[in-house]
Amino acid sequence: MNHLxxxxxxxxxxxxxxxxxxxxxxxxxxxxxxxSQLAAILGDTxxxxxxxxxxxxxxxLSHRVRAAIxxxxxxxxxxxxxxxxxxxxPFAGLALLLMMLAWAIPVPTVETAIADDQLTxxxxxxxxxxxxxxxAEDTWVAVTHLIGxxxxxxxxxxxxxxxxxxxxxxxxxxxxxxxxxxxxxLKQELAGS
Amino acid sequence: xxxxxxxxxxxxxxxxxxxxxxxxxxxETEGDATPDIQTYAGLDDTALVAACLAGDPGAxxxxxxxxxxxxxxxxxxxxxxxxxASDLSQDAFVRAWKGLKSxxxxxxxxxxxxxxxxxxxLNRVSAKKLATEVIEPEQFVDTRAxxxxxxxxxxxxxxxxxxxxxxxxxxxxxxxxxxxxxxxxHQQIADILGxxxxxxxxxxxxxxxxxxxILGTEP
Numbered sequence: 113m114n115h116l117x118x119x120x121x122x123x124x125x126x127x128x129x130x131x132x133x134x135x136x137x138x139x140x141x142x143x144x145x146x147x148s149q150l151a152a153i154l155g156d157t158x159x160x161x162x163x164x165x166x167x168x169x170x171x172x173l174s175h176r177v178r179a180a181i182x183x184x185x186x187x188x189x190x191x192x193x194x195x196x197x198x199x200x201x202p203f204a205g206l207a208l209l210l211m212m213l214a215w216a217i218p219v220p221t222v223e224t225a226i227a228d229d230q231l232t233x234x235x236x237x238x239x240x241x242x243x244x245x246x247x248a249e250d251t252w253v254a255v256t257h258l259i260g261x262x263x264x265x266x267x268x269x270x271x272x273x274x275x276x277x278x279x280x281x282x283x284x285x286x287x288x289x290x291x292x293x294x295x296x297x298l299k300q301e302l303a304g305s
Numbered sequence: 306x307x308x309x310x311x312x313x314x315x316x317x318x319x320x321x322x323x324x325x326x327x328x329x330x331x332x333e334t335e336g337d338a339t340p341d342i343q344t345y346a347g348l349d350d351t352a353l354v355a356a357c358l359a360g361d362p363g364a365x366x367x368x369x370x371x372x373x374x375x376x377x378x379x380x381x382x383x384x385x386x387x388x389x390a391s392d393l394s395q396d397a398f399v400r401a402w403k404g405l406k407s408x409x410x411x412x413x414x415x416x417x418x419x420x421x422x423x424x425x426x427l428n429r430v431s432a433k434k435l436a437t438e439v440i441e442p443e444q445f446v447d448t449r450a451x452x453x454x455x456x457x458x459x460x461x462x463x464x465x466x467x468x469x470x471x472x473x474x475x476x477x478x479x480x481x482x483x484x485x486x487x488x489x490x491h492q493q494i495a496d497i498l499g500x501x502x503x504x505x506x507x508x509x510x511x512x513x514x515x516x517x518x519i520l521g522t523e524p
Contacts, residue, residue: 119506125513150513157470157485157516160463162381165391173377173391174369177398181365184399 116143125150251283251291254298350414357405365405369398372415375487376422382482383426385471393429397422412496419483420497427475469519476500477512484509 116124116133123129124137124147137143286294345353345367356364376397381390400421401408408417470478479498483489484505491502491509498505 118510119503122506122510122513149517150510153513153517153520154485156462156466156520157481157513159459160466160470162378162486163387165377165387169391170370170373173373173394174366176391176395177369177373177402178362178366180395180399181362181402184403 115140116146121146121150125154251295251298254295254302255279255283258298258301351410354405354408354410354414357402365402368401368414372418373398375415376418379419379422379482379487380426382470382486383423383430383478385467389429393422393425396429397425400425416493416496419487419489419493420499423479423483423497427479430475465520466516469516472519473512473515477508477515480505480508481512481516 114136116129116137120129120133121143124133124143129137137147283291283294345356345361345364348356348364348367350368350371353364353368357368373394377390377394380393380397381387384390384393397418401418404421408414470481473481476498480494483494483497484491489497491505494505495502500508
């Protein structure tokens with residue numbers, strides 16, 4: 113004879129036991145005692161009332177909820193509907209990634225952008241004779257040609273390494289007269305070599 | 306559901322708009338916008354949720370007004386004191402407002418709110434052991450027609466049961482409260498607690514069995 117399972121005992125207490133199990137309950141003293149005890153405890157539990165709060169409490173609760181939501185609202189609804197964290201975070205991450213890449217990847221120099229044959233003295237002369245050639249480009253070509261054979265250790269040993277891009281920036285900061293003078297000196301140097 | 310706001314003897318500022326009526330004005334809530342509540346009062350919960358999502362804050366006021374009593378009752382049964390129950394009720398409604406977009410209407414709004422309230426209670430109960438206030442029985446039970454001895458025995462029993470309920474494991478306590486006091490079906494409780502009907506019945510059985518054990522060992 114199978115006694116009632118816990119869920120069946122609950123059904124029995126709630127008077128919802130399946131008919132076939134009621135047959136068992138009718139003849140099983142142990143199950144009947146268990147159901148009786150559980151029913152008594154349930155009755156005691158149901159008898160425990162709860163105090164009714166002040167009727168004014170309900171409106172105060174609504175007021176508190178309204179105020180709490182009003183405090184939350186500017187944080188989440190101050191921006192346009194689409195401009196929320198789920199959108200902002202990926203964009204911010206992407207922007208950060210791009211900034212890191214821009215910082216980490218060296219700016220392509222003329223040395224890498226121009227093929228070696230373009231840096232031959234003939235090519236340099238052609239560039240220098242071209243009246244339409246951009247002065248700044250000439251400057252870059254010449255500088256690149258000069259520093260091309262130098263390795264990084266040599267430059268570092270000479271104390272010539274500054275912040276990344278500092279040399280380029282220094283050239284860009286020159287006045288046009290200074291740049292022309294630099295070009296002249298570099299050409300003179302190239303002609304001498 | 307009414308809240309019985311026609312009150313005459315609670316603290317507040319009284320004004321007399323006419324010779325036959327006395328209106329109680331709560332200084333804390335006076336001036337709250339109420340026209341929206343009238344506008345939305347005729348809508349069902351689904352329409353109210355839609356109105357909330359469309360950006361009408363007044364619709365949520367109506368949701369709060371409709372369900373605040375049941376939410377408060379659940380919270381009170383959990384924590385056993387008015388202050389914490391009040392805070393938890395507020396917390397539950399704010400959570401509901403924040404999560405309204407996730408309410409898909411697959412369950413009743415009341416069931417969803419029960420779930421939020423129960424979770425808020427379980428989180429709070431887990432976070433700190435709340436002191437269960439011993440409620441003065443005279444506060445809520447009319448004992449005038451009873452002999453003093455019987456009333457005293459019943460009051461003592463009620464206090465003992467309340468303390469025993471507070472000692473139950475969380476799931477058992479939640480199941481007992483929702484089944485016994487809120488009279489929800491096993492299926493509704495299963496939906497709220499995210500379990501099966503069988504598990505709810507098992508929890509209910511163990512809750513009663515544990516209460517029997519605790520009450521049997523207490524003096």
